[in-house]
Amino acid sequence: MKEEQIKIFLEEIFKIMPNYKQKVMTPPIFDGKKLSFLQHISIVILNDHEPLTLNQLSELNNVTKQQMSKVVESLTNLELVKREIDPNNRRQILLSLSEKGKDFIKKIRKEHFEVLKSTLKKYSEEELTSINQHIKAIGEILSSK
Numbered sequence: 001m002k003e004e005q006i007k008i009f010l011e012e013i014f015k016i017m018p019n020y021k022q023k024v025m026t027p028p029i030f031d032g033k034k035l036s037f038l039q040h041i042s043i044v045i046l047n048d049h050e051p052l053t054l055n056q057l058s059e060l061n062n063v064t065k066q067q068m069s070k071v072v073e074s075l076t077n078l079e080l081v082k083r084e085i086d087p088n089n090r091r092q093i094l095l096s097l098s099e100k101g102k103d104f105i106k107k108i109r110k111e112h113f114e115v116l117k118s119t120l121k122k123y124s125e126e127e128l129t130s131i132n133q134h135i136k137a138i139g140e141i142l143s144s145k
Helices: 002-023 037-049 054-061 065-077 099-120 125-143
Strands: 081-086 089-097
Touching (some): 037 081, 037 099, 054 065, 065 081
Antiparallel strands (some): 081 089
């Protein structure tokens, strides 16, 4: 019985992924340029976990260091990400969002909030609390190893 419930859970996750990617994780436009999915997710990760090394960011994105290096270079050129020498290890570079990057993330999150607000307003406060508890549990499940 439990295995059947796990299969259902997995199938439901697979069903929502395309809609989540399309509605929430659609790469935004910055200065007239559409960011790639990897650029978008990288600034989201940096917003939540900065500062990070290139290795840490590539691990969180599940891509090679070489791929991540190109993405970071492009985000640095757009002035969304800044590089600083780690004061504890001068051979290491730390990545974080620039002020422009932080402002951009705030703008994106506000836009996502507005999109979801119109969709979720049909639910009661109790239902939203339950949804949030379940989303948090799903996040914990997916982040465990």
